[in-house]
Amino acid sequence: MKPTYLAILIAALMMASITTYGQSCTQRLNDAEDDYEAGRLSAIPDKIERCLESEQFSKEEAVRARRLLTLVYIFTDQEAKAEGALINLLKEDPEHRLNPQVDPAELFFLYDQFRTAPIFRIAFRAGINSSSPNIIERYGTFNLHTHSNFHNGKDREGNDSYVVEGDSSSNDYNSLSGLGFGFQGEILFESHLGKGVELGIGPQLRLSQYNTDSYVNQPDLNSSLTNQQLNIRLPVLFRYTLNYDNRDQKWLPYVFLGGAFDYLLTAKYTEANRAGGTAYSISSSDLIASNQVNQYNYSFFGGVGTKMRVGTHFLTFELRYDMSQLNYINGENRYQNDESTFDLAFVEPDLSLNFLSVTLGYTLSVYQPKKLTK
Amino acid sequence: MSFKPTIYLLAFLSLCAGCGLTEDDNPSPEDVFVKFYGRGSNEAVDLQRTSTGDVIILAKNQLEDGDADFYLVKVDEAGNEVDSRILDGSDGSEDQPKKIKAVGNDEFLIVGQMSTETGIHGIWARINVNLEVVSSAESGSEFFNVIDSVEAVDIIATTEDDGIAKYVIIGHSRKIYSSDIIRNGNYQIILTKEDDEDSTYWVKSHGFSGNEFGLALFETPQRGILAVGEASEGSNRGVYVFETNRYGTNDQGGDVYNASSATSGEGASPSADDIPLGVAETSLGYSIVGSTLDQNGRQVGFHIAVNASGQQLENKTFILQNDYNLACQAIDVAETAYGELMVTGSIPVFAPTGDGAGVNKLEQVFVSRLHRLSGRIVGGDQNYGTTVGNDRGNAVLALPGGDVLVATTIDFGSGTKMVGLLRLNRYGELKD
DSSP: OOOHHHHHHHHHHHHHHHHHHHHHHHHHHHHHHHHHHHHHTTTHHHHHHHHHHOOOSHHHHHHHHHHHHHHHHHHHHHHHHHHHHHHHHHHHHHOOOEEETTTTTTHHHEEEEEOOOOOOEEEEEEEEEEEEEEEEEOOOSSSSTOOOEEEEEBOTTSSSSEETTTOOOOOOEEEOOOOOOEEEEEEEEEEEEEETEEEOOOOEEEEEEEEEEEEEETTEEEEEEEEEEEEEEEEEEEEETTTTTTOOSSSSEEEEEEEEEEEEEEEEEEEEEEEEESSSSSOOOOOTTTOOOSSSSEEEEEEEEEEEEEETTEEEEEEEEEEESSBBGGGGGGGHHHHHIIIOOOOOEEEEEEEEEEEEEEEEEEEOOOOOOO | OOOHHHHHHHHHHHHHOOOSOBBBBOOOOOOOOEEESSSSSEEEEEEOOTTTTEEEEEEEETTTOOOOOOEEEEOOOOSSEEEEEEESSSTEEEEEEEEEEESSTTTEEEEEEEEEEHHHEEEEEETTTTSSBBOOOOOOOOSSSSETEEEEEEEEEEEOOOSSOOOOEEESOEEEEEOSSSSSSSSSSEEEOOOTOEEEEEEEEEEOSOOOOEEEEETTSOOOEEEEEEETTTTTTEEEEEEOOOOOSSSSSSEEETSSSSOEETTOOOOOBBBEEEEETTTTTTEEEEEOOTSOEEEEEEEEEEOOOOOOBTOOEEOOOOOOOOOOOOEEEEEOOOEEEEEEEEEESOHHHSTTTOOSSEEEEEEEEOOTTOEEEEEEEEEEESSOOOOEEEEEEEETSSSSSEEEEOOOOOOOOOEEEEEEOOTSOSSS
């Protein structure tokens, strides 16, 4: 026989052997369950433990097998082994649910002595945001009595244009740009504190931008800028989830409140143009290097969302509003950027940045079952 | 478990309570600022402060295809325009404003020139804080009193016993008056006293055989007049200071000072290239600034201090340079509340070598501080302006708190020039 044919034959025999062995594990589990029903407990561990060790059970079979082992050890008064078996059961099926119709009270009793909830959850989230500058104090090279900045296409009254009474040009002053969008991603570590309230903390990276337009007292002299920020943040939140403990609930709505420490990594004008006269554009500008902005801030935020249960994990969708608490602009140096102040005829007002964001996430539950200390 | 999550929530909510920042429409009046005014092509000229802290800026405005006119802008303490007004010398005239002076009762005198088919004439008017002309205009001008053939540059209200407001105007003219000693048709400095009822009390001319130009005048404690101007002889120029009695007569002779020459004082002749451009009354007398040429033939600013009688204060005359060692000129000066002199002017070509090489910002506003007693430059100078145009500091006004206001011309290029008002801190910086 040629060596090739020999190899094929050996492989086929091995496959057949494995298949036979697998079928036998299923059969062994069925037999073991029959033994349990018949009260023949002593031989059950030997029947199924080898299959468990060699991982020949399907997921569902492994859960059945570990439950069976737990029951056997309970009823054979092997307390330590019963606890070990239950831990293995919970590792296999972290949120294993007992059935009052079929599970004995002794199993309930033992189960209640164990930590079956996740020790924490870790959420990976990403989304888009739209910034909304909150003007603290108005500044401008234009006349503040008659003119206004547009931020993200809206003036102070929320309009996209304004008129100046008595203006000889009789023109409308229209916004020149629209909403500024950005992105954020975060990793959130979550821990259940009790009664549906969770504590979450984790780093977030947020790229955001806002657009601002202003007219220097006449329709044909205006500036238009896009101010972009990259923040690294450390949010801490409290979240209350409705029906948190109800494992039958697929959709779990929640509300949350939190605070965050924000550190500005980069800030720049991605676009900065003046029209009128000899048009002028700034190609790049580092607002941190020129000390135009404050790098430290903190925020409060709140929002609503919903979790969709996927096994023991969750998909999340949430709407969130962040409110920075400190001035983004370094007022002391507001006018110190010559290019902005004179070439663009633009200075930033004092403002804090608010954000509306939509986030999608996936939350992993991390379990570590163990017996609870009394 | 003793944990009560509601306590955490309540604590957090209490932290959030009132945490939203609210809008404040009123920047602090002490904040520095940069503001722009006007349409078309504008040039700042001078500024004055009202009793309520508002500021009136005198400027020249020229709309497209229009004639140049006087342009008055009234702004509040934060620099926001509250009113403006255009005053035309006469139909079709090219007008050049020169000075605005406070005369009490929140009224102000404005003076300048209008150029018509018949020549250049001085014009002046008295306005109130609402920028309304309250003096009686002469026929031929809707707003102004007119001084024929005198290029008026400054005006003061004199102290009078009869209760009738009278004004002395300084200017220069080629016109030959009956009292002229020298009648060669060159420019002579003219002093004239008028009221706004079209009465002229006297006209006096002063000067030498060359061209003399008026710049500024002040009333002395003896009700005389201290006049500052420029004297020239051939290609030489110098600062010309003379004092007159209340009738404009100079019994003492004038003094000619040169910042860049040792030949100064009574009887001296102009021997340098000094062009005085601005004068301010100070606690030591008067400070005169202007433009001259240094030993390398480069344009630089200068400062000359004279006492209340117009005598030069020794060791207080200095050439003004800048950090970049570029050509510059000093156009106006004011004494600040901190006892320093703040000078403004321009760097005609801001194209440094060494640090900052490669930049060319054309003409830039120049701001520098001088020690009141020594006249020496204190600290570094500042420069401001656009990259695309020629910007210039035209006038400086000291504020009670120590800050200064600088009236500038800011050029956005392609004929768009705006009046700029810069509120700077005591160091001349745009920094609170």
